[in-house]
Amino acid sequence: MSQIQDLLLQDTYKKHLQVGKQLKGKDSTCNGTDDLLSNVTIVKEGMSVVEFIQNKTDSLGPDNQDAFYVADLYDVVNKYHNFCKELSRVKPFYAVKCNSSKLVLQTLAILGTGFDCASKVEIDLVLSLGVPADDIVYANTCKQPSHIRHAAKNGVLKMTFDCESELLKVAENHPAAEMILRIVTNDTDSVSVLSKKFGACLPKCEGLLKLANILNLQVVGVSFHIGSKSKRPETFSWAIADARYVFDLGRKFGHAMRLLDIGGGFPGDDNFQPAFSEFTAVINKALDQYFPNKEEVEIIAEPGRYFVASAFTAALNIIGKKEDYFTDIDGKEQRKLSYYLNDGAFGTFRLDELRGKGVKLKPLKDYQHAQKHFPSILWGPCCTDHDIITEEVSLPELEIGDWIIFSNMGAYSLSVTSTFNGFHHPAVYYPLRKDKITITQKM
Template sequence: MEDSEMQIVDVRLSREDYIKQQIDYQAERGIDDPLAIVDIDEVVERYRKWHKLLPRVELFYALKCNDDDKIVDVLVRLGSSFDCASKDEIQQVLDLGVDPSRIIFANPFKQNSHLSYAKEHNVDLMTFDSEEELIKIKMMYGSARLILRFKPKQMYEAMYDLSKKFGCVLEEARRLFLLAKNKGLDVIGVSFHVGSNCLSADAFSTSIKEAREIFDIGIQLGFSMEILDIGGGYRGRDVDRPTIEENADIINHSLDKYFPTTDGVKIIAEPGRYLVESAVSAAAKIIGRKLVYDNDEHSIENVMYYINDGLYGSFSWAREVTETFIASTVNHNANAEKYSSIVWGPTCDSLDYLTTDVSLPLMEVGEWMYIKYTGAYAFCLSTNFNKMPRPKLYYFCSSCTWNLIADFTRADSSDDDCAKL
């Protein structure tokens, strides 16, 4: 992994300082394209925190959230398992040496050729929520181990309500169990998803309780129920509530109540943004500016900035957040007067904007903006619409963390090995 794009440092600097370094590095080479900084320490710290707070819950990283090769490689080295939704996602982690037993094909509707690929490579753990999917699996991969995905009765507010698309209701579960039984298929567990970026920790307690009901239906019908998959929905930003600590308290309590360790049930989850969202920060150059004055043209009403990254690049998520994610300009003056600002992306599309009302100091064309929380559902959704360049990623990691990654095992690594961890 160690190459010119990965900085291994003895003394960590701030992300703003790393961004400044890379801006200067690009400028020396005549490059002024957007860029992003990836904090490997943050990924490792969050991975280890998960296992400390949720010791019963095996982490299957949701690859769709951020499939960057270096981030995924770090997670492989740490021992992570993976939630994959397609042939190419499965192939990516298999090529990195991940054992097929550490992959769940967590797409309730799978393309035939992708299902065949999973069978060819012994990826046999997968989800379903419909009769038609059972028929397909019976025809193409009859020995698969199946997880029934259900739709929780009580859904809490989330940025993305996945229950609109996936999951059976409780009343359908018995029928699907019976269909699987009649077809000689092996259902070994149940799963749910409370919604991406879920805003309530209580969503996990009510869903785990309902999972117990469905689990017991499977047992009553003769299935050897072995796995509970509590899905994703864990928030990733530093300012988010519920925090991972709040989620963990409720999840641990609910698991102890409804799935005690004496049952021998394996608990897994599919976090994505929790691991990577805060680990990546971006920088975009101001390529244009327009001052909009009030009616008498004596004072600035607002400022329109045009930057070289936008909705079709790193920031497809930007308009769905309420807090200010543009942290500062790279060379900002904290005491400078602020103006109501609109931040536009670089393309010719009028939908290409990050925000229409953010308070920013007056900046000049050629300065750079610093933008937080670009690690989740950013680069994996980017395009090169208008042939705009995608941001270049630069990686940094403390030497302490880098050494731990080299031969990391959860059993013998010590929390005292590194102050950062």
């Protein structure tokens, strides 16, 4: 815990706390992406996320019951330290696309992570935090030429490729780049199968390495990604073995191969199976076999959801309620309830994995002694039948104005939300318990 306390006393946080105190009691709505604060709230030492949500909802007036998030930066810090402990040879380069909340990025920057960026905007966001260009990998295998030139102008050298046309673009726009050849993996056991879009098959790697020589581009390493939310840790072992083959192939053709990027795919949700430790056991064994310590190879990874998924909790308000009846298999008439919430599938629940049967939720109000539960549907607020969060949940009878909290909402939620039908992005609150201050960030 002392490491977390020290983190919160860094100059970055002191600056925000000072600004927050100046803004307290004033109109502090954010008008731009560089503005971090919109409100400051004093919280007691040791307050839990659920306690904070309860206090927050109790204090809201009838005209301010919008959905919001609470981000536990302590959870992010703990995840970082656990990653470094479990994968001591691997430096994390956080995948900005997963959750670009600025205080999350600042926390990780203070801890010393690198960053996986996919665009000019993400590169600029990370550089604005004072992160050195060498701690950025431009990990997008299909880059806009103007973005490549922007990376060159700002000293970002490391970038991935997987085809001939990308090498030609980089040779024209950033000849000093340090290229990383991304290869395909067997990611069929993952929720997001990335190899159908990204990566070079092994038989194509020789030709790509030869072309890089012809274009006077240096290839410095190999990367892969086993897919998001993988269910098979062994995939890492197979991919690392393939990377070793391409590594040796690159050296054969005169490239100074010195970097291995094992990508992302690490679980971040509470109680996800297989557990993170099962993945790290496979990775460490494969690294010892194919990239032993005596060899001078820099090993990095691109974790996203691992750092942020469990750190964010969403609080949604019930704005509508409707009841229906259906006949069960025994011929009895049963009651079914529909609840309409103020965020949904066109907001922060846009990804399929955040909706449906596996969504982790509970009413904020204590209903543990409720005698009866009902099959329930949770709808979002938009004017379309596609705006549904889940229709497979059993709940006690709730009322308009009640709150429902959703756990594990930090990954690919805020970063992909839309404003369809004019519903704005939720605010994000950060309880900083050491200094008894909570910072609110607007998207």
